[in-house]
Amino acid sequence: MGKVLGLVKLCSLMLAPALVLAQDVSFDDIQPILQARCVMCHAGDAAPLGLRLTSLDELLKGSSIRQVVVSGDPANSELIRRLKGQSQPRMPMTGPPFLSDAEITLVEDWIAGGLQAGSRPADATARPAPLLRPSEGQPVTYEHVAPIFASRCVKCHSAYGLMGSAPEGLLLNSYAAILDRHERVRVVPGASGASELVRRIRGQSQPQMPYDGPPFLSDEEVQLIVDWIDQGARDDTGQPAPSPVGSRVRLQGVLGEGWTLDSLQLVVGPGTRIDKSPGVGDVVEVRGRWGQDGRVLVDRIRRR
Template sequence: MGERLARIILCSWFLAQGPALAQTVSYDDIQPILQVRCVMCHAGEAAPLGLRLTSLDELLKGSVSRPVVNSGDPAGSELIRRLKGQSQPRMPMTGPPFLSDAEIGVFEQWIAGGLQPGSRPPSVMVESAPLQRPPAGQPLTYNHVAPIFASRCVKCHSTNGLMGSAPEGLLLSSYAAILDRHERVRVVPGASAASELVRRIRGQSLPQMPYDGPPFLSDEEIQLIIDWIDQGARDANGQPAPSPVGSRVRLQGRLGEGWTLDSVPLVLGPGSRIDKSPGVGDFVEVRGRWSQDGRVLVERIRRR
């Protein structure tokens, strides 16, 4: 937090100096912001549109379709347009919060001043930040899992993703979107095994996600998401999400003894529809609603 505050103060100071200081702003001044807010997505082979922001050379190279900075022209630079939300989707994908006006101002002054390289060698920037867990005794929050969604999922699951609209309408670009239950719930707080999101990234529901895998998520990434959900899918402030009792679910997996879907208990009633005579061990799809006692009230089950 101290480093971020110092950076914001520095950015504010830059803005206060006016155009005369534009020439003094260099890549050294924007690199820390790129590292904290951008590199989690824009690094490696999976970088959206091939735009890597891990070095000055990569930034100047731009994406597969165009340069993203035009020397001397901040208003005409796609990087600035994305940071301000003038082009969509707005960046960074983990926002809100997006970059502050002061932080964006540093990028504008760097571009206006001719893209000065500074003195920092390109090799000092690491490609991605390691996964972070909270100190012992403190819960996981959305802040701990957001980088995973941002780097591996949001490129498709956003309003203007690589596949156009988000597949199946599933947005993973914000906490509210991930917990949305309008059509059906994909994350059941406190019950990762009943969460479609987890079953997708583990390959229990098909197709396994992310869609551009392999490589899929690492065991460490998957476990972090599982632990976050099992601890209540807490928001960035540590507040647990409410239980989605009555919400629709759609899950796939192996049918077990005593009407279970892997480890998830199922409840069949007179209105439950059973298609294609599923038996123990069969791969099935279950549609139903989440009950207060932690079971799925089956509306339809069918062998796939």
């Protein structure tokens, strides 16, 4: 019996440092992680499932369907399950990279220690970072527009989005995915007017995106994306993307004089299929390919 009690005491002593460490972690330690990786999506009226992570009070409220943290029980806290990928989609939805092991452990310790509040008021709000703009004379790169995609688009356009799989297979959670041209090209570097992504966020192509709008993207956000594309859709190192010559495009807009689509020049030839007798001023859908000379080579045009 004495040996058993001795082992219990020994185990208690071994666990004590870990318990003290967990209790020492407060929301002061957690909020910077949420601010950097989570608040861009989980804030305001558009927060997925109503889960706002902008303050301790909001986090403790949980989502519209469940609590996401269980005091003293990290293993049964949905927040931890999402951060580790035990529940899908794994968070943050902009990953990889996801949170580091050290960051996840810190959140686990905070939950295990009883969700200590820290020094700030429980309703103190961390706001999403303002738009990131390049320095004067520098080009717009993916680094500047990625937060917009992350906060307004990735919630649906990811492998495990709010609508299930990404609509039309379009992933917007990485630079490579946004520039993908396998099925058709949505971003034409150097030509925002020929980029379906721009036409969607402007409402020239329907349905207007983001799908959960209004509110849709602000004029500033739209202009930053337009500038990024017109300046070559540069990656985060500043390297411009190659022109997707020959890639399929699908665009909607208003037909203008001389076979133009909202001033974008179209090439309509003998092989072009013309449906429903479109005329100037009609809203049309155009399918074709991006040409070497910066024009759309039209395979089909039809009035909508």
